[in-house]
Amino acid sequence: MSALAASIAAQAASRLPAVLEHCRSIVASASSSPSSPSTLVLEQQRLGAAIQAYFGCADAADDRQRRASAEAVLAGTLADLILSECRESLRAQAAPAFWAVLANTPQPDQSNSGAIATWLAKNMQAAFAVLEASIAAHETLFEAVLDFAQSIPSLSAAIRAFNVNTEAGAIVFARPLPEFAAMVEQFVTLSYWAHAVVHDDVPNDWHKRICDDVPEEAIEALQQAVGAATAAVFSVCQRRKLQHRVLMPFVLSQLDILVKAQTEAMANLFADSCHEAAGQWIDTYPAPWLRHVLGESDECDQLISYLKTQWLSQSLAALRTTELFDIIVDYPESANALSDLRALLIHPQQRAALVQTLRASFERRLLHPGANTPDILTQYISAIRALRQLDESGVILEQVCAPVREYLFGREDTIRCIVSSLVDDAESDLRDELANTNASANADSDVSDTEDATDSWNPVPLNADLTQPSSLRKTSDIISLLISIYGSKERFVDEYRALLSDRLISTLSYDIDKELRNLELLKLRFGEANMLFSEVMLRDITESKRNNTSVQERMPESVKLDFPLNVIILSRLYWPNFKTEPTPLPKPVEDFMKAYEAAFEILKPTRALHWKHSVGIVTISLDFEDGELEFSVAPAMASLIMLFERDDPWTLGELVEATESSTAVVRKRLAFWIAQRVVIESPADTFSVISKIADQGVPLQGIDADSDEEDALHNIDGEAGEEAEGDEELDVTQCFMFVSMMLTNLGSLPADRMLTMMGMYAPTMPIDDRSFRRFLSNMVADGKLATSGGEYQLVK
């Protein structure tokens, strides 16, 4: 530094004092001989004019005012002259000296990070050392000028405003080298690298690049060199107040890179509280670095606190907002991420953005035909819980989930899914919720607004939709929320009835303990009156068990079967309507049933039994030459396959005759056995049974069997429903005629009532509860009927 700096200092020193000397002599001579202004030789006319004016009015000694103003002009002009000399000196010496250091050493290849680092460390340090030296030299000079100016008060005031540091910064960096910005940027990045590599926190790719270019043993030395260079450069910048001019933009962009990297590193980490960790990270890494770069100052503290409370926080909040869908999927494991987000949501517009983003991701990821209804429900339930934690006012939940609720309302199997997850054996969220009886009280009644209004008043956020009742927003009861999708409990109750009926009939035992427990829970939820039918249904099962035992004891030996045939006797008004269809059963079974009927009437003389032949479940085993296959199927299926025992093959016509059913029905039943690969159709309309299991052919068996097994079980009334679809054309016209007549006469009616009346007026029409309801909803969809409060009416 020394030689160059010394020469600059010498040059500056040589020029400025000359000027000052000159001025001093002008002033001295002017004041010593006021009467001879003509002897003055002026270098600059302006100064000359000022001096002339000054001395001109000095003649008129009595005019004090004029004299004073002329003195001020003179001082100002003198100050201008001195300051412009100073600036000129900085421009002519300090700036070129500084830039020469950087410009004269050839830069290394940009691809070699190690070389760049070394080069920057060396030359930046040198350049700033030169700068420091020349500013220091000018400072010394300027102090001399100030000393001189002390003698003229108005001159001293004008000069005092001059700040060497500011002027030097402005002049030196007014015309930087084109590559200077890139150099500083790299230098700042390097400084963070040197700072962070010590702490093993190296988010930028410099580390990797440097490690690629520099042998491992040299890294430490390089780090130390860079550390020393940055310390030197930053201290120059701090001393000469150059941080803003030189460093700040690059410090900020470096921070931006760090914040982005840190945010990225926190992506998908829902299990831990990242908000706190982020604060710690700032304290550990960027904060000391910032103090190192900017020095201990208020500004630096402000920047650190801004980084903590705004910059990284908002970046994290934005990240969590976009990840919210996944956070909900992971809930409750992601509870920490939610409390982070909760703490970070401070601006109203963040909430609005969150609602928008989450709605969009629900629509994109969930509300499409590819998603299973149970999955949508699970996510919805999870969302209810998670968003409650995020915002207990329930406004976010309400706004985000409105489309979900609408979509669920439109899905046909939603109710069935909700109800079955309420009562299924498998552990499910809803089941736990049902068992959680605390919440059940408000399923019915509106929560009164007054009771929680007293001690902690928490106003509803601005973006709340005030047209909605607040009770729904506040309730945290998931089942109530699900039920409210449909507006009333009736559809749930009906669906539960259908489901319970399926379950009771398809269980081969009379064991209903579990159903009883469910019933008790549901009673709490839906009220005893709504659950009466299922109480009767369950009692039917227990009664049947008792009656069955006594009836079986009274059965004559002659009709005894070689397998157990147990009977469930139902109270018909309390069960869903079963569609009965002619189902001829094997002779021994028919005989047994007749005898059973007689025995029952002995037991209950005033009552009669009516068989539902097509309903029930039969476990059969098909014995082949090489093994056996077991199936649980509807009685009609069993009877059909039994025909093949007697005769093989059958034509379609023969089967239709033997089963007294329609071609379509026989085909449908055969389709089950064909799918099971027990029956083969070959040639067309001729059916035969395989003789060996080996003939089944292995592939697809596993997949098909599962789903079809289910079909066979649900056949209890599922089949009836499906067949109704087959004959729908006929039904719809007829049915609508009846329905429209009823509604014309009676205004509006609930579905049950209409079905009962249909049973009276059109007993021949094969219609059951479910297909009738489907028919009604189709009519509503077609705009022929309108529904409100569970009652239907004609659209006028």
Added chain:
Amino acid sequence: MKVRVKNWSAVAVWRWKVDDDTCGICRMAFDGCCTDCRLPGDECPLVWGQCKHCFHMHCILKWVHSPNANQLCPMCRQEWKF
């Protein structure tokens, strides 16, 4: 192939052996129960009077014990006898 039945669950419904569908007093279905009962069947039995009219037992008992009924069958106004 041989079919072996292992288990057969059959389903039947019961009905009272009565011509009418509904009770003349409470207008509820016979196969359901009277307005005071919750469970049909044995818990809410039917009774036949000597006049052959049939009611829910609870309904007719209430009826014949009411002061204005004079122990008459509500359908045929004959004296009610079990």
